[in-house]
Amino acid sequence: MSPPPIVRSRKSLRTTDSPINFYIQKALETPGLISLAAGLVDEGSLPCxxxxxxxxxxxxxxxxxxxxxxxxxxxxxxxxxxxxxxxxxxxxxxxxxxxxxxxxxxxxxxxxxxxxxxxxxxxxxxxxxxxxxxxxxxxxxxxxxxxxxxxxxxxxxxxxxxxxxxxxxxxxxxxxxxxxxxxxxxxxxxxxxxxxxxxxxxxxxxxxxxxxxxxxxxxxxxxxxxxxxxxxxxxxxxxxxxxxxxxxxxxxxxxxxxxxxxxxxxxxxxxxxxxxxxxxxxxxxxxxxxxxxxxxxxxxxxxxxxxYQRQRDRLRPLYRHKRDVMLDELAATLGQEAGIRWSRPAGGLYVWLAFADLDTGPQGALAQAALEEGVLYVPGEFAYLPADGERPPHHACRLSFGVATPEQIREGIRRLHRAVRRVRHSTGTASAGQLNSPAVPPRGTVA
Amino acid sequence: MSPPPIVRSRKSLRTTDSPINFYIQKALETPGLISLAAGLVDEGSLPCxxxxxxxxxxxxxxxxxxxxxxxxxxxxxxxxxxxxxxxxxxxxxxxxxxxxxxxxxxxxxxxxxxxxxxxxxxxxxxxxxxxxxxxxxxxxxxxxxxxxxxxxxxxxxxxxxxxxxxxxxxxxxxxxxxxxxxxxxxxxxxxxxxxxxxxxxxxxxxxxxxxxxxxxxxxxxxxxxxxxxxxxxxxxxxxxxxxxxxxxxxxxxxxxxxxxxxxxxxxxxxxxxxxxxxxxxxxxxxxxxxxxxxxxxxxxxxxxxxxYQRQRDRLRPLYRHKRDVMLDELAATLGQEAGIRWSRPAGGLYVWLAFADLDTGPQGALAQAALEEGVLYVPGEFAYLPADGERPPHHACRLSFGVATPEQIREGIRRLHRAVRRVRHSTGTASAGQLNSPAVPPRGTVA
Structure with a gap:
């Protein structure tokens, strides 16, 4: 006889798995993948x-x-x-x-x-x-x-x-x-x-x-x-x-x-x-x-x-370099495409990449193509809470230069570029004009 | 102008300080005190x-x-x-x-x-x-x-x-x-x-x-x-x-x-x-x-x-000795008094000491006398939740042989004995007959 059910608290019922965990786990099963998704830190510089x-x-x-x-x-x-x-x-x-x-x-x-x-x-x-x-x-x-x-x-x-x-x-x-x-x-x-x-x-x-x-x-x-x-x-x-x-x-x-x-x-x-x-x-x-x-x-x-102070100061040029590698490679690849913008952070670990047209969601064509090319990003919609049951903005990606090496960052951006081209080629979308009409969330914007 | 109040959650309003923190803090201000209250572990044997x-x-x-x-x-x-x-x-x-x-x-x-x-x-x-x-x-x-x-x-x-x-x-x-x-x-x-x-x-x-x-x-x-x-x-x-x-x-x-x-x-x-x-x-x-x-x-x-395994096994004779010191000293001191019983644990860090008559609560005469003698115990009532607003059982103490040295344990028990005698002397209570009528909580017993 199977035991009766465990009755969980209201709070537990409101507490769901982060979508990112499922996504990252699924992606980890893909060998050779370059993750620009994880919020991990640079590994070689950890102060062992x-x-x-x-x-x-x-x-x-x-x-x-x-x-x-x-x-x-x-x-x-x-x-x-x-x-x-x-x-x-x-x-x-x-x-x-x-x-x-x-x-x-x-x-x-x-x-x-x-x-x-x-x-x-x-x-x-x-x-x-x-x-x-x-x-x-x-x-x-x-x-x-x-x-x-x-x-x-x-x-x-x-x-x-x-x-x-x-x-x-x-x-x-x-x-x-x-x-x-x-x-x-x-x-x-x-x-x-x-x-x-x-x-x-x-x-x-x-x-x-x-x-x-x-x-x-x-x-x-x-x-x-x-x-x-x-x-x-x-x-x-x-x-x-x-x-x-x-x-x-x-x-x-x-x-x-x-x-x-x-x-x-x-x-x-x-x-x-x-x-x-x-x-x-x-x-x-x-x-x-x-x-x-x-x-x-x-x-x-x-x-x-x-x-601690020396470590903190040592990290700055190291991450600055990785950021520059990411920004340079973005300019050299996706910069050649229409309808794509990205942030230029003065610090931290993330670049925010916004498309005028492409759906970056986990079920979308870009996510699929990126996985097939061997690169992982965080779908931008994970960074919003849905309002009124509507799907949140879903035309951006979070890219991290935290844990990837400069070579991986360069190669990862190239793979992302190939994924974008594949998706655009097959759907035939994208023009510069669309840059000005991104999906706007109920209270907020992809910016 | 002072800012408006911070409105806390219902959970926060239900979350109070543990009475033991206040008690321990107050007691820490007493120099030379021997704490048989703290649930800390033996310090000399920590595997540095x-x-x-x-x-x-x-x-x-x-x-x-x-x-x-x-x-x-x-x-x-x-x-x-x-x-x-x-x-x-x-x-x-x-x-x-x-x-x-x-x-x-x-x-x-x-x-x-x-x-x-x-x-x-x-x-x-x-x-x-x-x-x-x-x-x-x-x-x-x-x-x-x-x-x-x-x-x-x-x-x-x-x-x-x-x-x-x-x-x-x-x-x-x-x-x-x-x-x-x-x-x-x-x-x-x-x-x-x-x-x-x-x-x-x-x-x-x-x-x-x-x-x-x-x-x-x-x-x-x-x-x-x-x-x-x-x-x-x-x-x-x-x-x-x-x-x-x-x-x-x-x-x-x-x-x-x-x-x-x-x-x-x-x-x-x-x-x-x-x-x-x-x-x-x-x-x-x-x-x-x-x-x-x-x-x-x-x-x-x-x-x-x-x-880890060696450390765990090394601790056993060490704590066994400290337990025995506490039990022996209890027998030699409080064992001579009427209406007092204590547990004989086969492991762990605690002895439970129950009085037939004395109020062990933080506001009681014993707690005060113990502090004056320079020894600290945990009032037993802290280990119960009050039911129906009634005061929980308050005739026991938790004594720990965890962090105190054998010498401190011996001296601590002696101080506790002096405290008990002082309180009994001044109130003139205690007889063997009272052993059988301890305060009984609504749902439970001091045992």
Missing amino acids: EAVAQACQAVLLDPRRGPAALQYGSTQGLPRLREQVLHLLGQADGCSPHELNLTPDDVVLTTGSQQLLYLLAEVLLDPGDIVLTEAPSYFVFHSVLQSHGVQVLGVPVDEGGLCLPALEELWEQLARQGAAERVKLLYTVDYFQNPTGWTLAAERRPQLLELVQRFSRRQRVLVVEDAAYRELRYEGPDLPSLKSLDRDNRWVVYAGTFSKPCAPGLKCGYALLPPEIREPILHLKGNHDFGSAHLVQHLLAELIDRGE | EAVAQACQAVLLDPRRGPAALQYGSTQGLPRLREQVLHLLGQADGCSPHELNLTPDDVVLTTGSQQLLYLLAEVLLDPGDIVLTEAPSYFVFHSVLQSHGVQVLGVPVDEGGLCLPALEELWEQLARQGAAERVKLLYTVDYFQNPTGWTLAAERRPQLLELVQRFSRRQRVLVVEDAAYRELRYEGPDLPSLKSLDRDNRWVVYAGTFSKPCAPGLKCGYALLPPEIREPILHLKGNHDFGSAHLVQHLLAELIDRGE
Whole structure:
């Protein structure tokens, strides 16, 4: 007799597999494939020796070794929390004191993803509204879907979040009486995933003003996901939204050591306004009462030795080169075709490639042709949440120059070019005129 | 002008600080204190050199080093999942094949606590019912409270969960039409936290039969929290409930490397019935898309070298000695007083000390006197959830011999004895006759 069914929670029923997992898994079965899809980091430059040395130093120290292998605290190693503040102060050119911040305002998490999850859990009930960029980071979209909230996308352009569109959306919500359901505004404001674009300097204070203006009955928190900030290849470092929030009231700054150091350490951090620090810690106490303690000691040692800083600085020219290889190859191949544009990111890991005509979806001809040619991209529609049951924009791709070597990037773009030509040849579409009429999402644009 | 308030989620409002944190923090301010409260592990025996060597071996290997510092998968390192299965098979004397288990059924988590959290999230909606031992592991109680579920405690005795009491409770629920809200039965079935007692061999199949019998419309999953299984100081290893669940349908087995190896690695694991494996992974994908990858490589290396197994075996005589020191000192001191009993655990980290008369609560005279004498215990009431607003049983203490040295254990028990005498002297209570009339909780007993 088969046992009766397991009855799952409402939250579990709302929590689906990310489409990207299925897609990547399927693609992994294709031998010889070049993945420009994965958000992994460059492998050859991972700091194996430096971490091994830090590990020796920490574990063979009779005081720190046993401490590192013992339980830590829910909030995380105090020394590393101090260092996080110091590094942020350096990046923003101001002291933690000026920002009203102390190590008590920092929490260390299992990657910055855990912080995003905890934030959603602390703030969101089904029916609440979250404002995000469209397109945006799809794993956070999954988190929001799981919490049963309504996600409204705001278009982005080369200068990041379009503030007039945000204002218009918010006014519309206010007229509908829905503005007080807005709890969070989520922005990847440095070298965004998936477009590579950065929130322009002049928009930063304006964004905060807008959020404050529309925070009438309840405070709308800004989540500044700065995951790619350290991977900056040109231009000055822009001040964080956090640094403009002098009283530590409006902005949660989420950072990570995954991109500038090593994802395998899985250590993220956040700066939290005081009203949500304890609630976040109580939840994290239930999740795990503290992330891996050894890893926190290793990072503190790497920072004390300057190894972390050297690694971060070493990565810049390396990724800049890979980005340039991708952009050059795009110009040499797809640049010869009509109706194709792409972003030119000043940092991060991604180029956003937009077609006037082609359907880039996982079931479409381009995805199929690309697989047959041996290259994988992330269909742009994964970076949107469908609104009102409509299919989201599906004429763009996210291309990553993170894990692929320069040779693989070059060859991957060539394969993509061949796939585009095959599809266009067989369907006979595409002309320059179509560039101006991409599919426009309900609230947002492929840009 | 102060900003408007942050409006938190219903879940956050249900998630409170564990009382133990406040208590421990307050106590930490007392210099010279001996803590018999903390659930930490023995510090001198932590395998610093072995982990340092494993770290060198992994990170300086040109293939594994970069892999260990790169992102891993949500489910965790395949090699370590294989090893987990192998170790479990060894402990239970059967092959994974016989249990219908493959490495696909294993998930690696940020300590076993994360698994407990994910399970609660996947299964529980507010109003659902969870059956636990009374007393039980208080951090899981916090998780359950946060999920808004009703927690019903079943008494435990020297043989673990009292099955007649469980059956009676379940029949009562069935009569009330509430049985179909029962989703989980949680048991720490080896050397329980906080009593130190183990579920007797003959009760194991009976427990499973009972669960199957009462799983009428929905399946009630058994969570077997085996966190202390490897810390066994005498007697044979009893078969896990999991090993009695031949079709992998009823039992989630939660294990950890924290106790038998090192909490600082923060790696737990679970064996999951197939119907909840994907739902758990989807949620974990949102939490962190995989725990720290480096740590998983380190553990795989420690197991391959046999270092993990040697460490686990080395710990047994060490903790056995500390347990014996605590039991001997209890006999020599509190054993001379009337109305006091304690458990004699065959493993784990805890002794449960029950008074016929004294209030052990954090606001009581004993807690105050103990602090003044310089010793800290966990008030037993923290290990119960209050039912119907009534104060839970408050005449026991949890004493840990985990982190204290033998000398500290001896001195700590002496201090506790002085505290007991001071309180009894000042209140003039206690006689042998009172032993038989301890406060009895609504559903459960201090035992």
